[in-house]
Amino acid sequence: MNDHAQYADEDDEIILEAYCVRCKQTVEVEEPKPVWTPRGMPATRGECPDCGGTVFRMGATDLHDKSKRPDAVQVGGGNRARLARDTAYIAFAEADESVAQAIAADLEKSGIAIWLHDQGDSSVQWAGGVHPALAECGSLVIILSAAALRADDVEAAWHFFKDKRKPVIVAQVEDVETPDAIRRSPRFDFGADYKGALRQLVQAL
Structure with a gap:
């Protein structure tokens, strides 16, 4: 089965496959629901x-x-409600969007308010040079991978939180070396034990 939707001839049922970060294999998606990312991209x-x-x-x-x-989510306008102070900002590289979305969904199921990093905001000049969600969220979760180590916006996010003395938590999804700047931050290995790491992350948040 390829990466596109497949159809059963008898009832036109849509069959989709996706990678499960817990099982570490491609599986058939049960109860698929169409969703849209914060930047308006379609996903399931x-x-x-x-x-x-x-x-x-x-x-x-x-x-x-x-x-x-x-409609696109607006953050930073003068007439909108501010994010809750306990909202966790999830920073990730574009290549890790699927795993970031999966972790975010599981955190939301556990009652954690989250804000997903928007890959489309890199060209936007915000007042003070900082996305309002970065300034308002109370903690940062970094999806750590080889791609994240090469992403300037992910590095900028952890430097901002460290400078503001706000909690930085590492959700490691690949076997890479943790940068010195966040080496002392709590780190949970989702690649080795997804369920255990998720439980620890929820407790940390």
């Missing part, structure tokens, strides 16, 4: 049939044809 969220965890994949399917694309 569902459950792994083996572990019951959240799986996530980017790209549009026929499910999105009946789903209205939401």
Whole structure:
């Protein structure tokens, strides 16, 4: 089965596959739901049939044809509600968007308020040079991978939180060396034990 939606001839059921970060394998998505990322990109969220965890994949399917694309989320306007102070900002490299979305969904299931880093904001000049969500969130979760170590915006996020003396937590998804700047931050290894790392992350937040 390829990366696109497949259809059963008898009932036109949409069958999707996605990578499960818990099981570390590609699985068929159960109860797929069309969703949109904060920057308006189509994606699908569902459950792994083996572990019951959240799986996530980017790209549009026929499910999105009946789903209205939401307006872009606005942060920083003078007439909107501020983010809760205990909201966790999740910073990640573009290559890690699927795993970041899966972790974010599991955190939300546990009652944690989150804000996902928007890859589309790199060209926006915010007042003070900082995205309002970075300034308002109470903690930072870094999805640590080889790609994240090369991402300037991810590094900028952890430097901002360190400078503001706000908590920085590392969610490690690949076997890479932790940068010196965040070496003393709590680190949970999602690559080795997803369920255990998620439980520890929820407790830390």
